[in-house]
Amino acid sequence: MKARFDFYKASPDAMKHLFGCQKVYDASGLEPRLMRLVELRASQINGCAFCMHMHAGDARKNGVPDEVLDTVAGWREAPWFSERERAALAWTERLTRLAEPVDDSREYDRLATHFTEKERTDLTYLIAMINVWNRFSVGFRREPE
Numbered sequence: 044m045k046a047r048f049d050f051y052k053a054s055p056d057a058m059k060h061l062f063g064c065q066k067v068y069d070a071s072g073l074e075p076r077l078m079r080l081v082e083l084r085a086s087q088i089n090g091c092a093f094c095m096h097m098h099a100g101d102a103r104k105n106g107v108p109d110e111v112l113d114t115v116a117g118w119r120e121a122p123w124f125s126e127r128e129r130a131a132l133a134w135t136e137r138l139t140r141l142a143e144p145v146d147d148s149r150e151y152d153r154l155a156t157h158f159t160e161k162e163r164t165d166l167t168y169l170i171a172m173i174n175v176w177n178r179f180s181v182g183f184r185r186e187p188e
Contacts, residue, residue: 071165089177096187127157
């Protein structure tokens with residue numbers, strides 16, 4: 044599938060601001076492994092091949108083993124995800140699939156057990172931002188590099 048156009052060139056100011064948002068969550072104090080897993084999982088749900096490829100590569104650079112990356116979509120069954128990562132991945136799925144009406148009390152309670160209020164806020168910001176990036180890349184058909 045061919046890219047529709049280069050949205051970076053089309054609106055450099057918008058992209059500059061998105062990169063600025065990324066700097067905020069990169070400096071949040073959340074663990075790099077956890078952030079890469081969240082980015083990868085949201086991108087899988089959204090079908091964003093560009094972001095899946097990029098975040099899997101970033102995760103490898105952060106020392107995430109291939110067996111972990113190979114099973115992100117099956118995190119509930121795979122043994123190598125911590126309870127904190129499981130809570131983050133459940134929250135990622137919930138916020139990425141907002142159109143599915145469900146009671147998210149269980150996911151939120153699990154999240155609150157493993158994350159402070161600041162961490163919950165920062166994690167939610169990360170999830171929101173990767174969903175924004177996915178919409179640009181999927182909408183304009185950005186291909187993996």
